[in-house]
Amino acid sequence: METLKDAFDFSDFSRIERIILVLFSIFLLVFPWLGFGSFVKTVMIYFLLFSLFGMGWNTIGGYGGQVELGKAQYVGIGAYTVALLMVWWRIPFWVSMPIGVLIAIGYSFIIGYPLFRLKGHYFAIATICTSLVLQDIFINWKLVGAAKGIELPIRDHPDFLYMQFKSDTYYFYFIMALFYAALFYMNWFRKSRLGYQLRMIKDDEEAAESLGIDARWCKIKAYSIASAFVAVGGGFLAVYNLYIDPYSVMDLDLSIKIALMAMLGGAASMWGPIIGAAFLIPLDRFLGSWLGAQKGLIGVDFMIYAAMIMAVSAYQPRGIWGIIEQFRKRGA
Amino acid sequence: MVSSTIFAAEKEIKIGVIYPLSGALATIGRDLQRAAELTADELVNNKNPNVDTLMAKWGGIPSLGGAKIKLIFADSRGEPDRGADLAKRLILDDKVVGLMGAYQSAVTKTVSAVAERYGIPMINDSSTSPDLTRRGFKWFWRTTPHDEYFDKDLFELLKGLTEGKVKGVKTVPKDQLKNLTYACENTEWGSSVAKDLERFAKEYGFNIVKGLLYSANAPDLTSEAQAVVAAKPDSMLFASYLSDSILMIRTLKGMKASPHLFWGQDAGFEMADFPRMLGADTNGVLTRTVFIAKLAKVKKVAGQINELYKKKYGDDLTGATARSVVGVQTWAYVLNRAASTDPKALQKACNEIDIPGYELVMPWDGIKFDATGQNIKGRGLIGQYQWKEGKAELEIIYPFDLASANMIYPFPGWK
Amino acid sequence: MGEGGGRKLPAMIILDAILQGILMGLLFALVALGLTIIFGVMDIVNFAHGEFLMIGMYAAYWTSLLLHVDPLVTLPASAVVGMLLGLASYYWLVKYLIRGPMIAQLFGTFGLMLFLRYLAQFLFGTDYRIIQKGLLVGKSLSLGPFILDWTKLSTAVLSLLAFLLVYYLLHRTKLGKALRATALNKEAAAYMGIRTDRMNAFAWMIGGGTVGIAGGLLVNFWYVYPTVGLLFLMIAFASVAMGGFGSIKGAFFAGIIIGMIEMLFPVFGHLIGWDFLGPQFKFTVVYFAYFIIVVLRPQGLFGWKR
């Protein structure tokens, strides 16, 4: 009960923030009916998906302050579970997705236990390595389609059980639902005991230990929460693209992108991951489609993209949200 | 992107083309785009006196009142999910009547899945994964032969050698060819090639002494090369993209390997950069492909179209680029037969179409799709790089009736 | 027939693999050297390191192509380019990054990596470029059953020299001592009147220089294209972390270890007849080995700071 109250209670945010949140929600609700083209729609879908990823990463990476660069492996686990169960035994999405999440959580505990012996850069690189190892295994593992990847059978009629629709509108509302679930969860999480303890660990791990906090265990818990979030997104990717292969769902780039969303938007803040995604995804997609096909401009879109990343991380390490707050303080 | 008004829809027919125009495969993507544009402009939309195809006399699609084909290019960056998005954009926003592309099989999978969902025909010009036409899709057709054809061709060539069918080579006793090794990169393409090789080797009574998959563009292939050499094969077979193919040759050269036969399954071995970079080292290397400039000798049209391309961009057509030429040609024919841009009509046209071989740049018997959407009249080539006065010429070795030069056998090795 | 005499003997194969492994490993070590120096001095992991390598390769490639000189002669060129690159990225980017937390630093350099990579793509296109002729290109030396590329041999030797040079620089010269002081304790160094800012820049200069040289050597037997860096970045990461961040010795040995794993693993799989453990896993094993090592010894093999 109290939990729910916390989850829906945004009262500790400033008035403006709450107003913007409401307006934004209304916008999302009516978005599909504003007559945007399908390209904009897909961009929106990816924006929501990556804010979901980002929020997940934020638990361990933001509040916990652990630089975690291996999330792609959990996207992979989520996506592959959904795809394989559907191909092998025709198991519907609504069953396979939770299974995927459970597997992801289990795996995250197995990996997390040794992983959190490490700190700082050793930890960061190690997370990358674990993800790469899993990717290589999947690339060569015949049973899961190896490098071929897996195609989900297309059903002739739209099918809610298997989350197959013709129009992106349905996918949009589905991912939007997930997005809000994540949002409310995070709103609870940041006020939860674990949330406080993680922030303490981030501030001063030694002191945290002296306050009866089992730092390693807290990190592992946060890590598996993050993994669960990401696995959900992975499952969505599988049914959305109807094709997955280790290169697209388990790649290092994906891991980094996920962390980048949260970090660039503002790690350890409620809105950070969302802002980050709202900034990076459209930038990437639109630049790509405008400049990508232009002859003689190959690579320019990436250069702009990269320049933005450098600029933000150099100017304000706390990301875009940091910049916003900075100006607010000045204003106040 | 031009917004689609009714008027535009009548006068120009939009075909969406998805290629990897940026990212790691940008070079090949650029060439494919050039070839497609060239075909649309100079073979379909405008009359072209110095090419002897019926199509070149059209100047637009006849049955649609001379409507022009407009190709709308989109850049997949070689990412499957991006490909899917672009396919949606092309279908819903740009209102294209059909799709073409997308080079990498992985991207083609997602793109064709979208096309299938929206009931828009997609003609695939250049993806060779056999699976693509085994998915029971109703809106997917493929003009190029797939890897199985090519891998079979190799063993036909080997058989030919043992039967003295090959131009300029005396009959070779089978025990000099019996032992094969292969090294394929462990992408979807490489691994399926490996599977075919195993199968056909049994069928044709050859014996694979060592076969290995290796991780694509690894920083070093020494151990792989050693494994291959250590098996002392008569023939070495490879499926590698450009980076690996070059590295592999370099490494093997370093080890003074000298098999009797050295065959590469397209991709790296067939790209223009390959001979450009390795020069004399390519002498005697065989590669499977679908187009070789030398075809001009035996097929006039091929020469003429190749000239057009060479005049404009300096390079000869390669297997890849020639395939995208055929892709556009096929689209023109399909549209002409359907005499409408309605998907159902196009679907029907695709299923019924039968393009005569003499219309195509390729040495094929023509284009006719079977129930799965695979073109059954296509055929592959095997070429051999031959080092003549300071430049590597790609000569046709197989099919035997098209042979453009004597085959260099056995593989001369490296100095 | 496939040559190379008595390769049948397992002992021979293994010995050969070890040899090749050491050669390759020395190259990996050289690539890792710059990374570990930079980290040692200012606790920052440079994601763009692979791109530095790539630029060094292009530098060597173009100079040898345009001036028609042997690729080996162009080493100074690529070294200088590497140094300039290091300095530029320090003064224009890293200087501002170090104020932020580790993650901001990582992503700052990550941005740099993307930027350089696609700048290269923009300038040179994605075509693969490789040096056709050179003193050593394509030549190889056969010692009985063993055949070693001259290019790799020379690389190994020069890499050894580079290590000795850097070691001398850090342990014998005044500058090096100042650098190590900075590495050990910034504040203390600052009190001692060392200008740590200069030292950081200096570290980036050496780092860039060494990796530039690595690029110049690499281009002798390796083709260059805009995304080539990524291949080596992960290996460099693994070797630096395995050896212990900031430890020169560590980078050296870890590099060699990785080289050996990479060569021995497939041979091993082949010898015990487990062909499913083929070469496709050789780098998987490297990453896995790294993971195991740091979990057992969280400072890496020779680590002296966390």
Added chain:
Amino acid sequence: MAFLQVIDLVKDFGGVVANNHISFDIDQGEIIGLIGPNGAGKTTLFNCIVGYHKPDSGKVIFKGKEITGLKPFMTNREGIGRTFQLTKVTAGMTILENVMVGAFCRTDHRPVARNQASDLLAFLRLEGVKEFHLNELPIASQKKVGLARALATEPKLLMLDEVASGLNPKETEEMVDLIKRIHQEMKITLFLIEHVMEVVMPISQRVIVLDSGEKIAEGLPKEIVKNERVIKAYLGEKYAKGL
């Protein structure tokens, strides 16, 4: 049965012996001072008891239960709280949140934790700075926050590491009677490392003296200040006369 027993404890940092066979007892409700010159191994001793270091040999027994080598968070759960010489000043969490974290290790409910924290801050006269961040406070208050955090975990034994160092006389005075109040009103046994004599001598009932890793004396403050070894090792003659 002593409350805390340290038996023959040894800690050796690669040749440098920081604690050499140290034994002592603390009874419930006492205030014990631990003094000694810099580098005498005081903080190391704390760390060995609380679990930041694993002693090389010897035992630590708390409330009759051996806790040797337990991790800090475990010893804390056993009922030992500690503060640090320097509180790491961060801009991360507010003062209230800092203290709440402490409270959270006894309760799951945020309201409960919040109330406990506020009460504590009131007790320490810090309610004014609830919403500030550590880096915005003067040293004295930072130390108090450290204290509050530790108290929030409801320790039975509280180990204070130089709470008064770096404070001006007035603040020191405050700190002293704060410590007294904690001892009397909360019934917590105190074990404090101190440099500042004005703090340790008046309040502690017994004093333990370390010098270069050895325990050289133990007893009532007045005895200690008379003990030659101590005087030699540590105190100036003047102070001995002073008392």
